[in-house]
Amino acid sequence: MAATTLLFIAAFLFYCLHPTEAQIGVCYGKIGDNLPSSQDVVNLYKSNGIKAMRLYFPDQDTLQALQGTNIELMLGVANENIESLASCSCAAKRWVRRNVLPFGSLIKYVVVGNEINPSDKQASSVLPAMQNIIYALNASQNSNNLNDEIKVSTAINTNLIKNSYPPSNGQFQDLSYITPIIDFLNSNDSPLLVNIYPYFAYINDTQHISLDYALFNAPEVVFTDPNNGLDYKNLLDAMVDSVYAALRKAGANHPRVIVSESGWPSRGGSAATMDNAKAYYENLANHVKQGTPLMAGQPIETYLFAMFDENQKQGASSERNFGIFYPNQQSKYGQLNF
Template sequence: MHTSFCRLRPLFLLLSFSSYGIIPAAPFTGTYGINYGRIADNIPPPQTVVSLLKATKIKNARIYDADHSVLEAFRGSGLELMVGIGNEYLKEMSLNEERAVHWIRENVQPYLPYTHITGIAVGNEVLGGSDQELQEALFGALKNVYNALNRLQLTDYIEILTPHSQAVFANSYPPSSCTFNENILEYMKPILDLFLKTGSPFFLNTYPFLSYKSDPEHIDINYALFLPNPGVYDANTSLYYDNMFDAQIDAAYAALEAAGYGKMEVRVSETGWASNGDEDETGASEQNAKTYNFNLRKRLAKKKGTPRKPKLVLKAYVFALFNEDLKPGPGSERHYGLLKADGSISYNIGFTGLTPSHSSSSILYFKDILIGSMVIAYTMTSTACITALVLVLML
């Protein structure tokens, strides 16, 4: 096939999808996703990552940029991918809708529909931070990205989101008392109004590990790890919480309801537990990380809601796929990975497709397949080679 046709075909098919009313893929299949961070110099290439995700049966992945090598690797995989626009682009994008259009045309549109890009996370933990100019720019950037998607007829396929940290809340205990910080409401409300219009969820980064680390004397480690414990009773709602994760989600629901957005879905953009850290990072251990992530996976697999929203199935992106050895900050930042750099599991949380030795041998297996294919191709006629190449590209 000619290169020019290959570049045009995804857009052509996407427009055909729109013309014939084919229902787009859901933005989140099932309940379990993974954050695929890449601030590291020792992790596998994107093509191997796709194989690892398929082995673990994880269908939803999120990256923090729109790296073209990742987008290309996910092409034809059937996996759903969320891309990100970094904080460093928000101020410029808030002032210029054309900049948002250009970004989508360069980083999203050429890969559709074969790379299933289902969402764009605009910024990360902007509100609640210390950069007021960035806070002021967030809504404009979100609006321009949405308008750009609308102009390109992609709003039925791709949702816009922005992840928030728990710093946007004034308090969270008991869960029913949670409200947004007064100083961010002027920035938060227009965003929530936009998300009501677009049907986007409230994206929340929530870490029981960080809560426990900050106050280990008063927080029961078993409550943070989904282990048997006395739990917490919320007298305002008569709801009982046997784990901190559910309580933190319901705190966000309470804040949304108090602000007038009680019907908005809360989706977890990040959660996880560090397997190691600095000496003062209480609770950072491999055993605790294994316990939290194993129990979190079981909890999400039940496809249930929280005590406050029992019928709204909770969905979460876990942090993270790999340990990222180049991440700045405390030691825990480099120890959230479910997999090691060689693709083997860090600890067993029930991924039946991977074992400590299976992943490494799989990589060698794929290499053997590739080498074998090259040997076979060498003996084929040129016509047969072209035919084989076309078949491979269609996979």
């Protein structure tokens, strides 16, 4: 049997056993002083058909409001708590007992940290914290095999990738940091979560990146990867595929990538307009169901950033204008295709 046929069969069997959902969730950030109550937010998710939420820390009001819904949850371990969970397995057990076990049927992922870089003080604690969370899930007598149902991972940003053009050249900047994490993901059949923002890539390199390419509006192929012949018409596909390439180079057995954040601001910066943001969110929600050129036909589980404009976020003005809803619960862009 030809090697290409064997590879096809192996890939087919893998995706039959590891189906990728065409799921689009929304990140629920809470850095604002004018946001609705947690119950109102959960009701807003339900009324708009949003079936998945990313929550950056275990806010008890939100967890309670989610009880009895069909909304799946990506639950974060806040960056400031990583070191304590890494240093003591008992702390991880307490965290799991309080924040996971009562809500286990809701939780799909536990995310240990958001956008930790190798130079950050928490970097050496990310993997031990992930290991302690898994240990706590295994150790709980009431877990009902939650360690099989709940995947533990971390969310990185694309700053950890270098040589991302063409996508097949993608590789990680710091293998000493990421390789043990990838080994953990391999051992536990967990995906890597990646925050991917064509917006920032575009505004940082408008000389080489067109707005249409960043907004999924390019009318034809923008470039062909010379290493594999794959055609690219939008920037998100290229960024996702560069992560897949980096994962394979770093030893991932069956790499899976989830876009744990992606969005476009409606004001406050270059190209940050209502029209551009509306186009991005609408096109993103439709496109990720198709997969990327490297993973054609495999939908990308994706979380839009974010539910609301958050008026207390630090940084550039654009950081406070990524919401798909206003704090008064009115939609900015009409009904998106969740």
